[in-house]
Every structure is written in C-alpha cells, then in structure tokens.
Amino acid sequence: MNSFSLAIAVLLISSGYFFLGTRALTANRAAGARLHSLPHYYGLFAGLMAALPALALLTVLAIGDDIVFNQLALGFVPDAVKAGETYKEVIVLAQISNVVNGINFGEQPDWVYEAAEAWAGWQATSTTLKTITALALSLLGGLFAYRMLNPSFRSRNAVERILMTVLAASSAIAILTTVGIVFSVIFESLRFFALVPVSEFLFGLTWNPQFEGAERAGSGxxxxxxxxxxxxxxxxxxxxxxxxxxxxxxxxxxxxxxxxxxxxxxxxxxxxxxxxxxxxxxxxxxxxxxxxxxxxxxxxxxxxxxxxxxxxxxxxxxxxxxxxxxxxxxxxxxxxxxxxxxxxxxxxxxxxxxxxxxxxxxxxxxxxxxxxxxxxxxxxxxxxxxxxxxxxxxxxxxxxxxxxxxxxxxxxxxxxxxxxxxxxxxxxxxxxxxxxxxxxxxxxxxxxxxxxxxxxxxxxx
Amino acid sequence: MTDPRRDMISPAVAAERVATGLAARRNREKRFQLYGRIAIGIALAFLVTLFVSIFSKGIPGFFQHYVTLEVTLDREKLDPTGDFSVQSLYDGDARGVIRAALYEATGASGRSGRKAAGKLISQGAEQRLRKAVLADPSILDTTQTMTFAVDDDVDSFLRGFIKRETPEKDRRINDKAIGYIDTLVEKGLISFKFSDYLVFGSASRNAEMAGIFGALIGSILTLAVCLVLSFPIGVATAVYLEEFAPKNRITEIIEININNLAAVPSVVFGILGLAIFIGVFGMPRSIPLIGGVVLALMTLPTIIISSRAAIRAVPPSIRDAALGVGASRVQTMLHHVVPLAMPGMLTGTIIGMAQALGETAPLLMIGMVAFIVDVPGSVTDPGTVLPVQIFMWADFAERMFILKTSAAIMVLLAFLIVMNAAAIFIRKKLERRW
Amino acid sequence: MDTQVMNIIEQTANLEHANIPDETVGDVYVDRPRMTARNVNVFYGDKKAIDNVTLDIAEKQVISFIGPSGCGKSTFLRCLNRMNDTIDICRIEGEIAMDGKNIYAPDVDVVPLRARVGMVFQKPNPFPKSIYDNVAYGPRIHGIATNRAELDDIVESSLERAGLWNEVKDRLLQPGTGLSGGQQQRLCIARTIAVSPEVILMDEPCSALDPIATARIEELIAELSSEFTIVIVTHSMQQAARVSQRTAYFHLGKLVEVGDTEMVFTKPQHEMTNNYITGRFG
CATH class of the missing domain: 1.10.3720.10 (MetI-like)
Structure with missing residues (x-):
C-alpha cells in the first residue's frame, strides 16, 4: 500500500475505535455508571491514540526512506567512478532514480542497473514494512487506549492534553522553518567561504561566477x-x-x-x-x-x-x-x-x-x-x-x-x-x-x- | 503673583501683522494641497497605465485566428493499420490530409507554393484532427468542415504586426504565403475567435497552441496543498499562542520568530525548499506538493498574525461566561472563541492564499519553471503554476506570446480580485464588532 | 477624530423631547459685547446639537457655560472660533459676530479669526517640542514677531502672564511634555496668549488637573480677565461661581438662563437652573 492509502486505513481504524469507545461508555452510562466525561471523549481518546502515533510514524518513514536509499545506492558506485574528476553524487542518484522510474536516456553502466534493481527491492521491503508497522501501531495504540477506558477514567482531560500537544507542536513549525532557513543557508555559505575568502566576497569589485567545468575549459x-x-x-x-x-x-x-x-x-x-x-x-x-x-x-x-x-x-x-x-x-x-x-x-x-x-x-x-x-x-x-x-x-x-x-x-x-x-x-x-x-x-x-x-x-x- | 512686567504686542498690531502674511500662507497651503493631489494623481496614473497596458494586450490575447477547411478524412491515410489504435493514428498521415485540404483552399501548387501554404497552419492541427477522429470514428471517409488555428506568424500578419510593406526578406512570411492568406480571407475561411487553445491548452513552444490549462491546474493543486497545511497549522498556532501558551521565554521566541518570518524575502523560502526538501529529503523537483509546502511556510506568518488579531478581538466576557458555566478552557476555545474568531481567520487565510497564488520566486527555485506539457494529475506530478507560466512566456519574443501572457495575467488578476473580494465580503458581512 | 465625533453625537440628546421654553431667561444682551451670537443652530449630521441660542459675550469679562454633560456647552464654545470646521459633518446656522462682522460669512478666513479668538483645551496638549518652541509656535506661524529679540520678549511675557516663567526660565529648551499636568496647562495658556488674542476660549481647562493645579489656573483666569475676554466651559459650579462674572446655563442644546453669576447661583429664575444648581440632576 502507498502512504496515502495507508493513512486512510489508519484513519478508518481510528474511527472504528472512536465508535467502539463511545458506544461502550454510553452503555456504561445507561447501566447507571457515573462517567467522568461525556461518552464521546472516551471514544475520541481511543481514536486519537490509534491515529496520531501511526500517522507520525508514516510521515517520518515517507520522508526518511529516500534518504536511506540514497546512502545505500551510493554503495553501488564503483570506486573508480567515485575517484573520477567529474563525479557528482547528485548526478549519479538522478541516473539511478531515472532507471527505477523507467525513464531511460540511453545506455547506462551496469552498476547503475544493479543499483536500480536493488532500489526497487528496498522500495518493496520499505512498503511492506511501512504497511505492517503503521497498521500494527494503529491497532495496538487504539487497543491500549481502549483497555484504559472505564467510567472513572478522566478522558476529557486526556483528550485535552493530546490536543494541547498538537497545538504546541503546530507553533513549533515556525521555529522549525527558521531553523531550516538558517541551516540551509549557513551550511552552504560556510562551504562557499571555504572556497572563496570572505574578504573577496565582501569587498571584491568583480562578480563573475563560473562553473568549475567552464572555468577549466575556458581560456583567458x-x-x-x-x-x-x-x-x-x-x-x-x-x-x-x-x-x-x-x-x-x-x-x-x-x-x-x-x-x-x-x-x-x-x-x-x-x-x-x-x-x-x-x-x-x-x-x-x-x-x-x-x-x-x-x-x-x-x-x-x-x-x-x-x-x-x-x-x-x-x-x-x-x-x-x-x-x-x-x-x-x-x-x-x-x-x-x-x-x-x-x-x-x-x-x-x-x-x-x-x-x-x-x-x-x-x-x-x-x-x-x-x-x-x-x-x-x-x-x-x-x-x-x-x-x-x-x-x-x-x-x-x-x-x-x-x-x-x-x-x-x-x-x-x-x-x-x-x-x-x-x-x-x-x-x-x-x-x-x-x-x-x-x-x-x-x-x-x-x-x-x-x-x-x-x-x-x-x-x- | 506679580503684575505682568512686560507689555504684550497689542491685539490690533498682532492682527495687522497676521493679515500681512496671510496671502503668502494661503499660497503655501494651496501648493501643499497640490502636492498631495499630484501624488495621488501619479499613483492612480501608474495604476491606470499598468492596467491599460495589460488589458490592451490581454483582451486580444483571448482571441486568435482560425482557418476553416473542408477536410477529406481518408481512412487509409489516417489509420494505416486499420485497428483504430492511438498508435495507428499517430502513424497515419494526418498532416497530409490537412495539407491537402489547405492546398485545395488556397490553390497552392508547385514545390515552393505548397511549402508556403503548408506553413500557414498550426502544428497543433494534426493533434486536433486525431482527437476528432477518436471521438467520433463515423466521420472517417467523409468530408468534414473543420477549423484549425493558423500559425502564429500568420496570426501576427492578420493582426497587422507583420506589415505587408516590409521587404520580403525582412519578414517572417513570404509573398507567396501572403497571397494564400489573401485568398483564404477572400473566401471567408479565416475567422477571429475566442482562443480555445489559451484556455484548454498547455505549455507549448508554438505560440498559437500555448495555453494556461496545465498551469492553472498546477496552481490549484499547489494552492490546495498550501491551504491544507497552512490553515490548520496557522489557526492552531494562533490559538495556542493567544489562549494557552505560558508567558515564558520559549513563547516569546516563537512570537519573535513569526514576526521575523513575515519579513523574510520570499526568495529565501525557495532556497529553504531547494536545500531541505529537494537537497536533504531527496524529494523530486517541480512538483506541486513541494511548491505548496514552501508557500504554506511562507503564508503561515500572515495567517497566524491575522488569526491572533481575530482571537484577541473576541471579548473576554465571552470566555468568562463559558468558563463560568463550567466549560474547560479547551471547550471554551473550541465552542466559543474559535467559532467567533473564524471570519477573521478566514479573511487572513484568503489574503494569504492570494499572496501565495501570485508568488513566483520561491517556485522558480524548486524547479516549477521546467517546461512541462502534461497537465499534472496529482500533487506529485511535475507541474508549473500560473505566475511561473507568465514568467516563462514573458521571455518569448513572439508577438502572440506577449498577447497570451497578458491574457494569462488577466486570468491571474481575475482570480486575485475574486479572492480579495471574498475576503472583503467576509470581513464586512460576517465579522462581528464588539 | 471619528471616535471624538461619535462621542459628541452620542452625548447630544435628542432635542425633540426637551421640555424647555423657547425663550432664554435672564440678560442675554450686554452693553459692551465683544462677540454676539444670534439664533445659532448647530447640527451634527441630522442631529441638532444647539437649538436657537442667542447670547452676548461682554468685553474683558469672564463668562462661564455650565450644564449637564451633553448639553451643548462645549459645542457652542467651539463655534466661537470655528473649531467645529474640522468636523466634516458639522453644520451651523445663525450668526456669530465679532466687531459686527459675522465670523461665518463666506469671505472670513479662519486663520486670523483663530489668532484673535484663542483656545485652551480640556486636556493639556503641548506640542512635542521645547517649552520655548511651544510658546513661539503661534507668533512664528503668524509672523507676529519681526525679529528674534521680539520673539524672545513675547515668549517671556506670555510665560510671565501664565505664571510659568519663574518655574521654566532655566529650562526653556527642554520638552514641554516633560512638565507636570498643571504646568502643561499653563504652558498651553501661555501659548494661546502669545499671539495676543482678544478672546480666550477655555474648554473645561481644569478637568484633568488636581485641586492645587486647578486653584492655580483659576487664579490665573482672574488675572487674565483684566486683559482678555474669557469664555470658560466648566462642569464645576463652584468654579463657575469663583471665576466668572456671568454664567450661562445650557440644557439639551438650549440656553436656559444667563445672567450675573451671583444672580444665577443665588436667585435662579428658571426652575431647571434651580434644579441643576441645587444638585437634583447633572
């Protein structure tokens, strides 16, 4: 299953727990039990516990797998190619991913096909793994929460605590954005200043950027x-x-x-x-x-x-x-x-x-x-x-x-x-x-x- | 208190002196007022110039010239394999069929004559013919009246941008072609109609076939991603900061952060997208998903700031009332504060979306500037957006591209005006004043 | 400014329901009038704020306007130097004359008018400039001083008359906003008299001040009345009794009674005036 349909599945499981939880506590109330909160809070608690951890895991996996694959794929590159002057990780990865996606511009070296084949294998494994872990986490999280439910459980407070965490996490996005901007700019800038002195950048009177290749090929x-x-x-x-x-x-x-x-x-x-x-x-x-x-x-x-x-x-x-x-x-x-x-x-x-x-x-x-x-x-x-x-x-x-x-x-x-x-x-x-x-x-x-x-x-x- | 020691200037003398300077002061007053009028005049003149210059090119850009031909749809030529597959139609000689009709209409003969006549029609004509055949196979082996776009040079000639008087070697249409065009015009086969290519076509290097449909879909997808992310996150952040956040250092840092993000130039968000989403996360370029995420991060400050203002405008008495009957703070927020602040939040969100719709620079950085002919079907298909399409077209020198760019701008402006009008409507009608 | 207008409008009660006689009781006319108002009506949009007021203002005398809030006393005061011109929706009928000339005549310029009829406001409003520049502002814009020495003289004598000179003479270049509330109000009075006006309008000049500062201003008003014609709006009947020679009582936009202060406070002729000064409403 792909990430999108997995997310839908997780949401279905969660709504199942929501109905189960709500119904169970409604029955309790009908039987004369004094509930701490309204029944739907119990259902909400179970539903949220089934949904949130699983969805968080899915997001991390969906973003994370390509990073891991990239590193693994680079293992297929022969040392001779790596030592080559024109070697660029980005280009190699693009070659491999093109083959994986069935876009082919001419013949590629053998190791590219090998890497692409392995990549396809990893993708299959990753998808299976994702499906199993996400569904399991959802089912177990919901079950765990469902078993905690009893009339004296302070479900409204628990739901509100979860909501508060979500709100606080949202406001952290602004911080993450800033951190992202700062990191993306500072790291590359430091690499730049390793190649070009700060004084030249700040006080130099000529701006004439060239790619290294052009620089080497160019004359005068x-x-x-x-x-x-x-x-x-x-x-x-x-x-x-x-x-x-x-x-x-x-x-x-x-x-x-x-x-x-x-x-x-x-x-x-x-x-x-x-x-x-x-x-x-x-x-x-x-x-x-x-x-x-x-x-x-x-x-x-x-x-x-x-x-x-x-x-x-x-x-x-x-x-x-x-x-x-x-x-x-x-x-x-x-x-x-x-x-x-x-x-x-x-x-x-x-x-x-x-x-x-x-x-x-x-x-x-x-x-x-x-x-x-x-x-x-x-x-x-x-x-x-x-x-x-x-x-x-x-x-x-x-x-x-x-x-x-x-x-x-x-x-x-x-x-x-x-x-x-x-x-x-x-x-x-x-x-x-x-x-x-x-x-x-x-x-x-x-x-x-x-x-x-x-x-x-x-x-x- | 002692008696005043100095004499004041008497009122009579003072009045006389006031009167002396009065005329000069009146003049200065008039001049100053004139400066204000001139300033407003300049601003409005700029506005008018901008709109006139866009509209004067954009309105003709919605139309283009078409030629109507009697096409004999020979089955053997169009469907050589005979299985009526797409492949077979592509192998067939649609071009030949159309050209034959064109030679017939213009009376072109000879090698050079046929060459000149063949160039009159758009390359998109074959595609259109195939589509017509696929849609209704029964028209095969009949003669149909069909309308095709003319080539953009012919269009420019018909609009008068290419002058007949120009020496032949200096113009893009030779004398023969002009002769054929005249023939077509005389026969009444040339028509100037609403450009279906503009509305339903996608990116194309051929000006007469270029359209904004792909970019429009791209814009909608990108904006959808942007809205889905920025609205809930923005509202959640605003609610948290206004209603629940403890007044401590971390909250203060978040607030300063949001204000700073609002001041960061948009191009920097593009760099963020390029370095983090494409560089680190290894996501593909040119997709509306990343475009939407980048625009969401960019519009978040706008939404947060206006949502906070809307929440702050809800009087504390309403919170007290809810808390007073035993609602929890979360219930007070969900049942009372957020619904009451919703119009203000929506207004801010729509304004943020309008900004995002017009934004170009960050999307260039994440590769949405690529030449993509296919219409994106989902947020992970490569695509472009309307402003970027405008940017790309603006680079082309063909007269028809200039017209179509202006027309695309008019479409963009229409969307923006509708969105801003909606925001004003919500503010006027739904927002409550306490 | 809009909120200010709204306040004025809200305070202005609907005159239709007022149960007040048409004729003003008491001595409307005086022997030596400095300004004369005849049948003045003022409207804010559709609302009538002043209804048919006729009144003389005597030369070199203090007259006070009293009445419950929203009675139109401030509005009428602001008509006397056309400060109401700055409010877009304000419209005036009738005649207000100075030296026999209607100040609302089309050819009258408000600039010299306001130089002759100065105004002091409810809240002290010194400019965010030095004390010297505050007082010199009026003479400068009007070109009243012909040279620097003359300007210095005007500033000094104005501050002396406002009883502020001894307190500020060593810090003339410090900002006027740094003074205490009472000092600020005296600075505003000095600023007003620096242009040598004939009439000074004061709109509740002490309402934002403490009792000591108020007493100081009242003393000052008494002194200034020898040189200037003063019109003061006050919500304090005691103040009116202390500083003014004549008193006018406004109610719901109408001038109910006017006369010598002593008469008005001791033997009011109209029942409403009596009710007001005995504290039955207001």
Missing part, C-alpha cells in the same frame, strides 16, 4: 571565476534608491492628502484603488517593467540623446517604486492617524493652516513612524525578486548611473539556483552566501524599524 580572462559581491550590492542599492525616490514622496504625500485633506468619499474611492496596486503579483510588475516601461525609457532616453541600456536600473527601480507606493502610504497613514487629535486641535486653535499643522506638528510627531515605514520599504525593495529578474538583467556592472544595466543580489540568487545545480561548485554555493547576506540585511532593517516604532508607540501610550 573570461574563464576566471570571481566572487566580489560589491557590484551586486551596488546594483541593489541603486535600484532601491530609484524605487524609494518614487514611492516615498508619492506614498507619503498621498497618505497626508488622504488623511488630512480628502473628503470621506474621496478616501473611500482612492484608498482601495491604491491597495489594488499592492495586490498585483510581482511577476506582473516584472512583465510590465520589461515590456512597457523599459522600452519607453529607452526610446525616450534615445530621443534625448542619452545612452540607455535596454534593461536599465531606472525601469526596474521605477516599477518597483510603483509596487511599494501602497506599502509606504498605508504605513504612513497608520502613523499619521496615530498622532493624537489633541495636537492637531492645538495647532488649529492657534490659527495654523492645514499645511502648517501637517508640516510643523503632525509630521514631526509622526517622524519616527515614517522613518520606520521607509526602513520597511527599503527592506521590501532589497528583497524583491521578480521585477529585477525580469527587468534588471544580469550584467554585474559597478555603476551608479540609473540608465545602465545592473544586477541585484536576488536576481543573481535566482539565476544561479534555477535549473540544474552542482552543489559542490562555488557558483552554486555563492547563491547561498548571497542569501545569507540578504537575510541579515532585511532582518536588520526590520529590527531597527520595529525598535523605532516601539519607541514611538511608547511616546503616545
């Missing part, structure tokens, strides 16, 4: 892989600056107008329209940038006699700016509304005009919150991927001219990691090092922003 300058990330960060910075110089003034002034000037009717129309901009997927912005904005900027630039790259930082930054406008304006709106009305009244009471009130009272009071909003916007811009992948290009130019083509950290990560990778090569690993710096930067910005907001909240609470 082009073949030499260098991993200086400065051009990527400069490109990210350039695009972010363009994006913010669009989104901050537009977003901030829109927020001011909407909260201080606009009539309720205008607000009711304009606000959802602005939020519509936030709901548009980034891939759509990327398409818009690459197909509409970039050619427009290029042709405008050309007609002015400027030299504009077809994938200019300006186009990507401008569109990213549009994307961030609603983000800036809704965050600014929140902080502007958080400024107490009493301060506005004080200013109006002294005869300030609206703009004087906004500029001299509301904005200074809201300033920390606005700074935090801008920091969050920067963090968004730095982490944004699709727009730059589609519209900013891959040329790692070290330039501060927005009309040039530049590349960014995120677009390099995507380019390097999409498609087949060789996990051993410095090129693949460099993407993880980039991701590590990206995480550090965005979380750092967020942390600072949250501290600023916290301080600001305290001021008015």
């Amino acid at each position: 300058q082009m073949g030499l892989a260098t991993y200086g990330s400065v051009p990527l960060f400069a490109g990210t910075l350039l695009i972010s600056v363009v994006a913010l110089s669009v989104s901050v003034p537009v977003g901030l002034f829109s927020a001011i107008y909407l909260s201080e000037y606009a009539s309720p009717r205008v607000r009711a129309v304009v606000k959802p329209l602005m939020e519509l901009l936030a709901g548009v997927p980034t891939v759509v912005y990327g398409f818009f940038a690459a197909l509409t904005v970039a050619p427009f900027i290029r042709s405008t630039g050309m007609s002015l006699g400027l030299d504009v790259a077809s994938e200019s930082a300006l186009a990507a930054g401008l569109v990213m700016g549009i994307m961030i406008i609603p983000f800036v304006s809704s965050l600014s709106d929140d902080v502007i509304n958080a400024v107490p009305q009493a301060l506005r009244d004080a200013a109006y009471g002294l005869g300030s005009t609206r703009s004087e009130t906004v500029r001299q009272v509301v904005l200074p009071a809201a300033l920390p919150g606005i700074v935090a909003a801008i920091l969050l916007a920067v963090s968004r811009a730095v982490g944004e991927t699709m727009i730059v992948v589609m519209a900013a290009g891959l040329a790692a130019n070290l330039s501060l001219n927005p009309l040039d083509a530049v590349t960014t950290v995120t677009s390099q990560i995507v380019t390097i990691l999409v498609g087949d990778q060789e996990f051993e090569s410095a090129k693949t690993l460099s993407a993880f090092a980039l991701a590590l710096t990206l995480i550090v930067i965005t979380l750092g910005l967020n942390f600072i922003a949250l501290q600023v907001v916290k301080k600001y909240r305290e001021q008015y609470d």
Whole structure:
C-alpha cells in the first residue's frame, strides 16, 4: 500500500475505535455508571491514540526512506567512478532514480542497473514494512487506549492534553522553518567561504561566477571565476534608491492628502484603488517593467540623446517604486492617524493652516513612524525578486548611473539556483552566501524599524 | 503673583501683522494641497497605465485566428493499420490530409507554393484532427468542415504586426504565403475567435497552441496543498499562542520568530525548499506538493498574525461566561472563541492564499519553471503554476506570446480580485464588532 | 477624530423631547459685547446639537457655560472660533459676530479669526517640542514677531502672564511634555496668549488637573480677565461661581438662563437652573 492509502486505513481504524469507545461508555452510562466525561471523549481518546502515533510514524518513514536509499545506492558506485574528476553524487542518484522510474536516456553502466534493481527491492521491503508497522501501531495504540477506558477514567482531560500537544507542536513549525532557513543557508555559505575568502566576497569589485567545468575549459580572462559581491550590492542599492525616490514622496504625500485633506468619499474611492496596486503579483510588475516601461525609457532616453541600456536600473527601480507606493502610504497613514487629535486641535486653535499643522506638528510627531515605514520599504525593495529578474538583467556592472544595466543580489540568487545545480561548485554555493547576506540585511532593517516604532508607540501610550 | 512686567504686542498690531502674511500662507497651503493631489494623481496614473497596458494586450490575447477547411478524412491515410489504435493514428498521415485540404483552399501548387501554404497552419492541427477522429470514428471517409488555428506568424500578419510593406526578406512570411492568406480571407475561411487553445491548452513552444490549462491546474493543486497545511497549522498556532501558551521565554521566541518570518524575502523560502526538501529529503523537483509546502511556510506568518488579531478581538466576557458555566478552557476555545474568531481567520487565510497564488520566486527555485506539457494529475506530478507560466512566456519574443501572457495575467488578476473580494465580503458581512 | 465625533453625537440628546421654553431667561444682551451670537443652530449630521441660542459675550469679562454633560456647552464654545470646521459633518446656522462682522460669512478666513479668538483645551496638549518652541509656535506661524529679540520678549511675557516663567526660565529648551499636568496647562495658556488674542476660549481647562493645579489656573483666569475676554466651559459650579462674572446655563442644546453669576447661583429664575444648581440632576 502507498502512504496515502495507508493513512486512510489508519484513519478508518481510528474511527472504528472512536465508535467502539463511545458506544461502550454510553452503555456504561445507561447501566447507571457515573462517567467522568461525556461518552464521546472516551471514544475520541481511543481514536486519537490509534491515529496520531501511526500517522507520525508514516510521515517520518515517507520522508526518511529516500534518504536511506540514497546512502545505500551510493554503495553501488564503483570506486573508480567515485575517484573520477567529474563525479557528482547528485548526478549519479538522478541516473539511478531515472532507471527505477523507467525513464531511460540511453545506455547506462551496469552498476547503475544493479543499483536500480536493488532500489526497487528496498522500495518493496520499505512498503511492506511501512504497511505492517503503521497498521500494527494503529491497532495496538487504539487497543491500549481502549483497555484504559472505564467510567472513572478522566478522558476529557486526556483528550485535552493530546490536543494541547498538537497545538504546541503546530507553533513549533515556525521555529522549525527558521531553523531550516538558517541551516540551509549557513551550511552552504560556510562551504562557499571555504572556497572563496570572505574578504573577496565582501569587498571584491568583480562578480563573475563560473562553473568549475567552464572555468577549466575556458581560456583567458573570461574563464576566471570571481566572487566580489560589491557590484551586486551596488546594483541593489541603486535600484532601491530609484524605487524609494518614487514611492516615498508619492506614498507619503498621498497618505497626508488622504488623511488630512480628502473628503470621506474621496478616501473611500482612492484608498482601495491604491491597495489594488499592492495586490498585483510581482511577476506582473516584472512583465510590465520589461515590456512597457523599459522600452519607453529607452526610446525616450534615445530621443534625448542619452545612452540607455535596454534593461536599465531606472525601469526596474521605477516599477518597483510603483509596487511599494501602497506599502509606504498605508504605513504612513497608520502613523499619521496615530498622532493624537489633541495636537492637531492645538495647532488649529492657534490659527495654523492645514499645511502648517501637517508640516510643523503632525509630521514631526509622526517622524519616527515614517522613518520606520521607509526602513520597511527599503527592506521590501532589497528583497524583491521578480521585477529585477525580469527587468534588471544580469550584467554585474559597478555603476551608479540609473540608465545602465545592473544586477541585484536576488536576481543573481535566482539565476544561479534555477535549473540544474552542482552543489559542490562555488557558483552554486555563492547563491547561498548571497542569501545569507540578504537575510541579515532585511532582518536588520526590520529590527531597527520595529525598535523605532516601539519607541514611538511608547511616546503616545 | 506679580503684575505682568512686560507689555504684550497689542491685539490690533498682532492682527495687522497676521493679515500681512496671510496671502503668502494661503499660497503655501494651496501648493501643499497640490502636492498631495499630484501624488495621488501619479499613483492612480501608474495604476491606470499598468492596467491599460495589460488589458490592451490581454483582451486580444483571448482571441486568435482560425482557418476553416473542408477536410477529406481518408481512412487509409489516417489509420494505416486499420485497428483504430492511438498508435495507428499517430502513424497515419494526418498532416497530409490537412495539407491537402489547405492546398485545395488556397490553390497552392508547385514545390515552393505548397511549402508556403503548408506553413500557414498550426502544428497543433494534426493533434486536433486525431482527437476528432477518436471521438467520433463515423466521420472517417467523409468530408468534414473543420477549423484549425493558423500559425502564429500568420496570426501576427492578420493582426497587422507583420506589415505587408516590409521587404520580403525582412519578414517572417513570404509573398507567396501572403497571397494564400489573401485568398483564404477572400473566401471567408479565416475567422477571429475566442482562443480555445489559451484556455484548454498547455505549455507549448508554438505560440498559437500555448495555453494556461496545465498551469492553472498546477496552481490549484499547489494552492490546495498550501491551504491544507497552512490553515490548520496557522489557526492552531494562533490559538495556542493567544489562549494557552505560558508567558515564558520559549513563547516569546516563537512570537519573535513569526514576526521575523513575515519579513523574510520570499526568495529565501525557495532556497529553504531547494536545500531541505529537494537537497536533504531527496524529494523530486517541480512538483506541486513541494511548491505548496514552501508557500504554506511562507503564508503561515500572515495567517497566524491575522488569526491572533481575530482571537484577541473576541471579548473576554465571552470566555468568562463559558468558563463560568463550567466549560474547560479547551471547550471554551473550541465552542466559543474559535467559532467567533473564524471570519477573521478566514479573511487572513484568503489574503494569504492570494499572496501565495501570485508568488513566483520561491517556485522558480524548486524547479516549477521546467517546461512541462502534461497537465499534472496529482500533487506529485511535475507541474508549473500560473505566475511561473507568465514568467516563462514573458521571455518569448513572439508577438502572440506577449498577447497570451497578458491574457494569462488577466486570468491571474481575475482570480486575485475574486479572492480579495471574498475576503472583503467576509470581513464586512460576517465579522462581528464588539 | 471619528471616535471624538461619535462621542459628541452620542452625548447630544435628542432635542425633540426637551421640555424647555423657547425663550432664554435672564440678560442675554450686554452693553459692551465683544462677540454676539444670534439664533445659532448647530447640527451634527441630522442631529441638532444647539437649538436657537442667542447670547452676548461682554468685553474683558469672564463668562462661564455650565450644564449637564451633553448639553451643548462645549459645542457652542467651539463655534466661537470655528473649531467645529474640522468636523466634516458639522453644520451651523445663525450668526456669530465679532466687531459686527459675522465670523461665518463666506469671505472670513479662519486663520486670523483663530489668532484673535484663542483656545485652551480640556486636556493639556503641548506640542512635542521645547517649552520655548511651544510658546513661539503661534507668533512664528503668524509672523507676529519681526525679529528674534521680539520673539524672545513675547515668549517671556506670555510665560510671565501664565505664571510659568519663574518655574521654566532655566529650562526653556527642554520638552514641554516633560512638565507636570498643571504646568502643561499653563504652558498651553501661555501659548494661546502669545499671539495676543482678544478672546480666550477655555474648554473645561481644569478637568484633568488636581485641586492645587486647578486653584492655580483659576487664579490665573482672574488675572487674565483684566486683559482678555474669557469664555470658560466648566462642569464645576463652584468654579463657575469663583471665576466668572456671568454664567450661562445650557440644557439639551438650549440656553436656559444667563445672567450675573451671583444672580444665577443665588436667585435662579428658571426652575431647571434651580434644579441643576441645587444638585437634583447633572
């Protein structure tokens, strides 16, 4: 049986125990016994004990068997192949699994067929084992629980304890995700820094990643892989600056107008329209940038006699700016509304005009919150991927001219990691090092922003 | 208190000075207000430009040109083995049958003429013919009126993107072909119809055959996995943190964690999926299952944060009432708090799902960007999703791909608008305010 | 702001059921009026908050508005310098004049009006700026001081008049929000008089203060009345009796009785006023 039908079987067994347990205790009650809890809690207890351990075991086995098989299969690889220069575990495993799945690209060496045959055997064994253990665990767990049932058994408390464990385990998923992110990024980054010195990565001015194979085959300058990330960060910075110089003034002034000037009717129309901009997927912005904005900027630039790259930082930054406008304006709106009305009244009471009130009272009071909003916007811009992948290009130019083509950290990560990778090569690993710096930067910005907001909240609470 | 020692500026003088500066202040006020209007104008102009640019290409993208032919369905040619098996139909000369009909309609003759005429029709035509025959074998050995898509270059010509005036060597359609197209147009055999390929077709390198069906199914499967995982886990986490978690260091760490996860760029979740699920667990690439898991991890913070807000909005008096009649804390939670907070939780979940539906970057990393023609039948079949399909099509230069990409974007936006409207509806109608 | 509006609206009882005579009892008119209100009606949306109020405010005198909460006294006060303009749904009928000119006339600019009719609010609301900048704010925006020395003079004399100078003269550059509640309220008074207004409106200026700080403000009001016309809304009848020369009693949006403070408190002419000051309701 496969894992899915096994899970169904386990659930059937559990519901059987549920009915048995409930009926038994209902009968007890009918016979005049005083129950501690309502009958269905007894059934639930038995059912849960039949289901949860068995399902947990199934999950572990389903994920675990491939890992074990991979290790076993590698035992079939002849030493001669392992010693070979082009040996890659991933490729070998892919070859074997292709044969197992009946996908065959040409003739494979004998040992591949042997490994595939053994693999099929393991799979059969594993399935049998899974079927037996899961069903047995379910039956026994249910039976064990069922035998514990008697009218004085505190079944509601037991069920609630189980539920509580499940809830607590759910909240641990967030931790596991973080741990997963940290581990996946840190391990590969450490491997990268074993190949490329940290100083080169942080301060090198040339970014030219190459696969080892290409490096060896290549001749002269082009073949030499260098991993200086400065051009990527400069490109990210350039695009972010363009994006913010669009989104901050537009977003901030829109927020001011909407909260201080606009009539309720205008607000009711304009606000959802602005939020519509936030709901548009980034891939759509990327398409818009690459197909509409970039050619427009290029042709405008050309007609002015400027030299504009077809994938200019300006186009990507401008569109990213549009994307961030609603983000800036809704965050600014929140902080502007958080400024107490009493301060506005004080200013109006002294005869300030609206703009004087906004500029001299509301904005200074809201300033920390606005700074935090801008920091969050920067963090968004730095982490944004699709727009730059589609519209900013891959040329790692070290330039501060927005009309040039530049590349960014995120677009390099995507380019390097999409498609087949060789996990051993410095090129693949460099993407993880980039991701590590990206995480550090965005979380750092967020942390600072949250501290600023916290301080600001305290001021008015 | 002593008497005031200094004289104030008299009200009359003050009023006079106030009056002096008034005009300038009025102007500054107007200018400031104008800045606000300009800002809103710019934002709305961007919005309009974005939508106009997508819709102006997308609406024509829902249509394409078809040619109607009288096809003689010769049994011997189509089913050489005679056993009417799929294999036999593939061995048969469907192309020849269609071409014969095409030569007939255009009057093409000679080697170069036939070559030019043959290129007018989509490569998908044979497939369509086979399907028709399989569906209704009785049409064999008769002559049927059938409609096939034209080649994308022909389509571009008919739409006017390829100009007649362009010198022959610079355009993708030669003079002969144009002559045949004119003939077909004159005979009224060319029609401009709703593109069934777009809706029911899958990934294809041929623009006229490309469609979003596979990607749409992929999106639905991925989103289903995402929902099945993230909704229960998100709600369980929110309930635990709000109602039961002890106020200690571990709880605090979990809370900080969730807030941080909400700030992590989406591409990082793709790296997580690549390194852990594909790298460590050895799961296959390109499958909706992993896509759904990665998106679930990404949307969890959104769902948790909004669910917690919804739970917090349930007034303590309701909890007190339930506890007061002897319900346990778990019963209070299950019977009262969660049902009352459910609309808020659903709203957050729908918004999270809308985010997940539009997400692209993490799915690229786990290989959902592969060129997959088959429609995925389950969550473990390789597939792609709508945004990734859009990303892939955006790379192709053919005019028709640009139109179809825009049409696909319109479909995506339609789904997103429906989801957001549902969220707003639930918030407005079902959410209770205390 | 929306919640504030809602509160005002909720407090405003439905006037239809009020069993009050149409005519105000007592001396509505005075010899030397600084401001005059004639047949003023105020609406929040559909609700009538002020019903046909006619009243003169005498020059360089303190008049207090009393009445149960929701009676419209604060609303009427806010009409006198058009602070109600900031509330979208608020609408005013009738005429309020200053120097014979209707302040609600279309060509009247609220900015100079509010410079002439200053306001002190219920809760002390200093700007999150230095003490100096708080007081200098008004003169700066209006361009009342022609140079720095003059501005310094205005700040000093305003703080002196507000009785705060000796307490803050050494820390003028520290934030105004760091002062005690009573000091903050005096700072707000100093800020208001720094623009040399003619009328000062005070909306329950002591309700957020302790008794000692309240006494200090009351003393200050007495002193300021020699230079300014003062209108004070108070929920404390004792306060009204202590600080004001005239008293106006509002009930459910109507002005029931107005007259010399002594008369109103000792020989009220209307039964409702009598009930109120003897503590039968309110």
